[in-house]
Amino acid sequence: MSPELRAFAESWAWDWPLVTALALGASVYAVGLARLARRAEGRSWPATGRVISFYLGIATAWLALLSPIGTYSELFFFLHMTQHLMLVLGAIPLLLLANPLATLLWGLPRPARALVVRVVRPGGFARWLAGEFTRPIVACVLFVGAVGVWHVPALYDLAQGRSAVHDLEHTIFALTALAFWWPVIQPSGRRRLGYGPALLYLAVPFFESNLIGALLTFASTPLYTWYANAPRLWGLSALQDQQIAGLVMWVPGGLYFLIPMLIMLAKALQQEESRQQAAEMQELGRR
Amino acid sequence: MKAETRATDPQPLHRRDHARALPRSGLAARIGLALTCLLVLLRPESAAGNGGAVRVADAVAGPFVVSVFTDPNPLVVGWVDVSVLVRHPDGSVVDGADVWVVATGSGTAANVIRRQATRAEATNKLYYAAKFEIAEPGPWRFAVTVEADEGQGRVEFGAEVVPASVLDEPLVLGAMLAAPLLAVAWWIWRRSRGPQPNDGKSPGG
Numbered sequence: 001m002s003p004e005l006r007a008f009a010e011s012w013a014w015d016w017p018l019v020t021a022l023a024l025g026a027s028v029y030a031v032g033l034a035r036l037a038r039r040a041e042g043r044s045w046p047a048t049g050r051v052i053s054f055y056l057g058i059a060t061a062w063l064a065l066l067s068p069i070g071t072y073s074e075l076f077f078f079l080h081m082t083q084h085l086m087l088v089l090g091a092i093p094l095l096l097l098a099n100p101l102a103t104l105l106w107g108l109p110r111p112a113r114a115l116v117v118r119v120v121r122p123g124g125f126a127r128w129l130a131g132e133f134t135r136p137i138v139a140c141v142l143f144v145g146a147v148g149v150w151h152v153p154a155l156y157d158l159a160q161g162r163s164a165v166h167d168l169e170h171t172i173f174a175l176t177a178l179a180f181w182w183p184v185i186q187p188s189g190r191r192r193l194g195y196g197p198a199l200l201y202l203a204v205p206f207f208e209s210n211l212i213g214a215l216l217t218f219a220s221t222p223l224y225t226w227y228a229n230a231p232r233l234w235g236l237s238a239l240q241d242q243q244i245a246g247l248v249m250w251v252p253g254g255l256y257f258l259i260p261m262l263i264m265l266a267k268a269l270q271q272e273e274s275r276q277q278a279a280e281m282q283e284l285g286r287r
Numbered sequence: 288m289k290a291e292t293r294a295t296d297p298q299p300l301h302r303r304d305h306a307r308a309l310p311r312s313g314l315a316a317r318i319g320l321a322l323t324c325l326l327v328l329l330r331p332e333s334a335a336g337n338g339g340a341v342r343v344a345d346a347v348a349g350p351f352v353v354s355v356f357t358d359p360n361p362l363v364v365g366w367v368d369v370s371v372l373v374r375h376p377d378g379s380v381v382d383g384a385d386v387w388v389v390a391t392g393s394g395t396a397a398n399v400i401r402r403q404a405t406r407a408e409a410t411n412k413l414y415y416a417a418k419f420e421i422a423e424p425g426p427w428r429f430a431v432t433v434e435a436d437e438g439q440g441r442v443e444f445g446a447e448v449v450p451a452s453v454l455d456e457p458l459v460l461g462a463m464l465a466a467p468l469l470a471v472a473w474w475i476w477r478r479s480r481g482p483q484p485n486d487g488k489s490p491g492g
Contacts, residue, residue, distance in 0.1 A: 003379075003380050003382060004380060004413065006412070007380070007411070007412035007413040008412075008413075010412040011410060011411045011412050011413070012410075013410045014410070071338065071410050071411050072411065074338045074339065074356075075338070075411075125474065128474065129470055129474070132473065132477070160340070160360065161338070161339040161340050161358060161359065161360030168462055172462075226341075229341050229344055230341055230344065231341070231344050231345050231354035231372055232345070233378075233413075235378075
């Protein structure tokens with residue numbers, strides 16, 4: 001293994017606040033699972049798929065933020081782009097699919113659990129706010145807006161390195177992604193978007209990621225001062241690095257939205273077909 | 288499927304009798320959680336990552352090509368780190384070099400800090416990193432010397448160290464103030480329009 005590759009493989013960050021937050025989330029969930037297992041002979045356990053989804057979400061966030069991908073994201077734009085996609089399109093949807101709130105609540109000490117239950121009670125401000133932010137139009141505008149605004153070169157450059165602005169950027173990405181995926185994933189399914197509206201909903205970020213990806217790929221000069229000034233490694237120029245970043249956003253980023261869009265389209269057509277068949281049967285029955 | 292519905296439905300948790308029915312054997316878990324919370328609060332700054340803002344990019348220093356980064360960005364009073372990437376002119380990384388960082392603030396002898404930068408201190412193992420505490424804000428001079436079998440090189444740069452406060456970042460301060468204000472304004476506006484069909488419902492009902 002070359003020294004450069006070995007250095008990359010060994011460059012794991014040990015950022016205490018992040019490590020602690022992720023470990024805390026995983027531990028609280030594990031305690032919740034243990035308590036649910038003891039209660040009513042384990043009948044209250046969440047489905048295994050949900051447990052796997054939760055820990056995969058934590059692992060994806062860990063990889064994005066603390067692995068060499070995170071460490072080298074300051075040197076390579078394409079790794080920074082990969083990190084953002086892992087968070088927004090990987091970790092957040094996986095955590096939502098796990099629907100972990102009830103299990104996490106059981107993992108908390110009793111006073112903390114009572115406090116959280118009081119804060120998120122029906123009719124309270126927190127629930128009202130969450131309800132507002134997860135309205136499809138609001139969530140879509142916020143998510144697409146956040147992704148667009150943070151790719152403006154002046155802002156992107158400001159949010160580099162270990163700075164408060166960088167933390168703000170990641171927080172906004174995480175919160176808007178949480179709001180965006182909620183109407184699509186909706187673990188309880190009670191207010192999940194129908195197939196047709198979901199298709200349109202997913203089309204907006206799909207076109208945005210294609211547009212930003214294409215702009216980055218076909219730009220003739222490096223757009224971000226941070227990466228233009230960074231020392232060059234692995235034989236990649238700043239422009240090539242930017243082109244790869246553009247392709248990452250364009251191809252995997254675009255496909256990520258396109259595949260569920262195609263599934264939604266197929267389901268919508270299937271639904272329409274069954275509706276028509278039912279109507280025809282009804283018509284035949286009347287005759 | 289039935290078991291899953293029961294586990295994911297938060298409604299039973301709203302009832303106090305269920306909270307009371309929890310076993311009392313979670314003492315170890317509680318201690319673990321308390322210790323973890325304590326760790327979050329303490330946030331050992333010396334363990335933070337490095338890399339950061341490029342201060343010197345690919346400068347020729349004797350037989351080496353040297354880049355220097357400082358973290359955090361901007362430099363604030365408290366723990367800072369200086370990371371150094373040392374390469375040969377052909378781009379290959381120099382291993383086993385002696386790298387020293389000297390930071391001088393306002394020219395007084397008391398404000399001179401000298402630290403060896405090592406691979407062990409670096410998160411990115413391509414770098415040599417030195418972590419140290421800067422106590423005073425103001426203009427600082429940094430000198431980095433590199434010594435290896437090939438010879439010796441030196442680069443210098445200046446940087447402004449600002450007082451440590453998240454409130455110094457106008458964008459962050461603006462977001463911190465604007466977010467709750469907007470939420471409250473939105474709530475008042477919605478309330479002024481009378482009850483809405485979604486009021487009181489969480490995401491998901």
